């Protein structure tokens with residue numbers, strides 16, 4: 518789906534893209550991301566984006582900047 522191909526679940530060809538996913542926990546809106554340990558607190562890296570099939574709702578999540586996540590993990 519990410520590359521514009523049809524949905525792998527229902528074969529639908531209409532795909533919605535959301536460049537960010539909002540996490541509303543703790544009363545604060547922030548973009549959903551993976552977490553890594555920082556010096557004191559966990560911190561978010563690798564914000565997620567979503568591709569959603571308009572036919573069945575099947576959703577794929579991807580890290581929007583995979584190179585930044587690789588740099589973070591490998592440093």
Ligand SMILES: [Zn+2]
Pocket residue numbers: 524525526527528529570571572573574575
């Ligand atoms: Zn589908």
